[in-house]
Structures are given as structure tokens and as C-alpha cells.
Amino acid sequence: MYRFLLTPRWLAGVTVALAAVTVCLWLGTWQLGRFQDRLATHRATDRPAAGAIPLEQLLTRDQPLVTTTTVGRTVLATGGYDTAHQLLVPSRLLGGEQGYFVLTPLRTDEDPAVAVVRGWAPDPPAADRVPAAPTGRVTVTGRLQAPEDSGRRGAIAGGLPSGQLGTISPAALVNLLPYPVYDGWVAADAAPAGLTPVADLRPQDGNGLTLRAFQNLGYTLEWFVFAGFVVFMGFRLALREAEVARDRALGLTESASVI
Template structure:
């Protein structure tokens, strides 16, 4: 009944169904991997909110030459809560424009904190609104504290999309916090990540840390795996219909077989009729 599955047309359909299913299973596995990655990030965010800070140098690798950054800490260390002590350098302060907090567009103010060993780490001291005159009007931000300060913050990786860096109202001005580019503007080695201040100074709004949407990836995982199963079930359903004669192709095959059978019977009857008269001719 299922001998038709060995025909080229059905072998090609089977290969297509299996290939599609394998691809969709791999896509589902990739989404599952992203689900675990994002869940781990959310766990670190939650742990940092309640955990005790650890020294900066136990998390980030010390940078080398001036004008350069240290190694990128990697995603596994993002949002770790750390503590560091140093002195602010307002002469190399950075304003990152076009930053949105609670639906309002403004600026994040990042000030280098110079450590005792001569290296520095950028501290995102918080968000401030623009001055009157529009969303790009340079903000008025509280000055950085003088003297030695201890800062507690969470590790934020360098933003991957670089942007031009200019000078505006005594600050470095940029759209993206790209540490390799900003390091070239600094007179000291810069750590490969910056810190979001956990307790912003008066006049600043804390930068919210949004959780990753891990459940979206979990839903995509199930969706791709269901698609893979549906591809195989669709092939099996179509093959069953073909086997039971429920498809136009099967109906055409039945008509062709009936026509061939009728032709064979007609040819057979004609041959018999030709033989009988020949047998009755007198010698």
C-alpha cells in the first residue's frame, strides 16, 4: 500500500520534511540556550540587588597602558555589585545623550574615578534631564564630590555600537558609552567596564536595570519544536491520504490503472476473436 513512498516525488518530499524538522529543532535548541543565558542574567540582577559588594579588582582585570581599556569582563560578570575607592576627575567627565528613563529623554553623566594605582573606572552617576530648550540641550548636573570617595555600583559592559565623541560645555559628549573610544580621550588606563552607581547622589535619577525577557525565548523554543513535529505529521498525513486514495494524484492513478486494465482486456478479446475464425477455416 505504501510502495509509492519509494517514488522520486515522495522521496524528495520526505527529505524536505526531515530537513525542515532538523533545522527547526536546532532553532529551538538555540532559543533554549538564549533562555538559559537570559535567566542567568536575571539571577545576577536579583542577586546584586540584595547581595554584598565585592572589590572591583576581584571582578575586573586591571588595565594596562594609558589610553587603553582593560579586557571586556564578559556577559557572565555583567551586573555584579562591586565597591571601589578613588578620586573623581571631573575634567574628563562624559555626558551620554539621548538616554531614556521613565519615558523621558535626557543624559547620563559618567565621571572617571581614579584609583590609587593610577588606573580609572567610569562611574555612571545617574540620569539628569536636559536643560530648558529641548532634549539635546546640555544638562546642568551636580558636580562630582571632591576628595576620596567609595562607590558601590554594578558592572555594565561597554556598549558595542561605537559613536562619535565630541566636546561640549566642558564634557566629552557621545551617544554610546563605547569604552575603547572614550579611553583614547583619557590620560590614564581605563577599566573594560563601567559602573552604574547603586545609590545616586542628590540631583540624579538611578539608572534602572531591566530584566531580560527570558520567557519569550522559552516560548520560541516550544514554538520551533512544535513546528518540527508538525512538519513530520503533515508528511505522514499526506502519505496516509495517498495510500487510501484520498488525494487527486491517487485518483488519477486509479483511473490510469483502470484504463490500462480495460485496454489489456480489449486487446486480449481481439486476439481471441482473431484466433477462433482461423481455427474454423477448412483445409
């Protein structure tokens, strides 16, 4: 009764169906992985601050990038502030109020420097009123933050005056600093008088558990449903073809194949 499955027409149909199911399952698994990555980032940032670890031990030559397991970790960075390249980062919200970050590169004992956000102050930015960074050798304790997506802040970065930065990322800093920097940046635990600490920042621009994460979960379900629908329709067509073949064998109908 099911010999029709061996015909070229059905073999081609089954091959296409299997390919469609494979693609749907792969896309669903990929979207599920994206959701799990965002969930891991959210949990990593929400966890209590663990013991501080030297930055050079967390970001190494073998693993130089900030990951979901290192973002939000409390780190130590030792070196000297480069006050000549201090930058203001505008359009930053803290407690629902608009303001700006004060970013000062810290030249570490290792080759790269690290971008340190020493604190936040309300708008309008006034460089002459920004508290000066300490001189000499210092040790900064803070939370490691992931680099920001330059594409999401492109509108902010455009047309900024000298001394301001729209996106905190190595890609944005490479054109402003005469030395390499670590991936990510550090939000200092303590801030000088006149600035507010930003060490408890959550990942920005949708890196945490936001609507975008649940969109990934929704897409996961959609792709799995699509795969199930292909399988369901395949069984329905096969059963229908079997019924037609049986009726034809009994001389009840002369209907053509369903596919």
C-alpha cells in the first residue's frame, strides 16, 4: 500500500521535507542558544560581586574578550590615569536622569590600557568642572562591562564635539588613543566628590534579559512549530495517498496521486 513512497515524486518530496525540517530545527536551536546567552549575561550581571580578580588574569591573551561568564565580575586594575585623554560620554541615564560618564584611560602594567568610567554627572557636561583623576600609581576596583555596540549608538556618536565619545568600545577608542585597550570597560566602584558611581550598571542596549531575549525564545518556538507542521503535513499526505491507492486497488476510484 505504501509502495508509492518509493516513486521519484515521493522520494523528492520526502527529501525536500527532511531538508526543511533540518533547517527549521537548526534555526530554532540557534535562537535558543541566543536566548540562553542573554539569560546567562543577565544572571552574571545580577549576581553579587565576587572577590576582585586582577584584570590581566580575567582577560588574557588566550581569552581577550569579555564573555557572559566574565561580564559583571569585580576586577582590579593597577596603573596610572592618562588624564590627557579623558573623555566625556553623553546621553547616559542613571536613576532616570540624563547625564554623562567621565571616562579616563588607565595605563596598566600590561601592554593594553583599560577604559575606566570614574563616575556619572548630570548634564550639561562641563569639562572644566569634572573632578581631576588622581595622579601617580593607583589601583581601581570596579565591575567589568561588555563593549557597547557602535551600531546602536551611531546617531549619538555622530557630530560630537572634541573630547566626547558616543560608544565605549575598543573600536571607538582606537582612533582616540595612541595605545591599545582591553576589551570592555570598567565601571569604578568608588567615585570622587561630584560624581556618582556607576558600578551597578546592567548591560546596556539589550545585552541583558530584555524583550529582545524573549523575542529569541519566541522565534525558537516558531521554528520548532514550523518543523512539526512539515512533519504533520507529510504524514497527512502519505495517509491520503495510501487511501487513494487502496480505493484504486478496490476499483472504487481512479483519482490521481495527491502530489
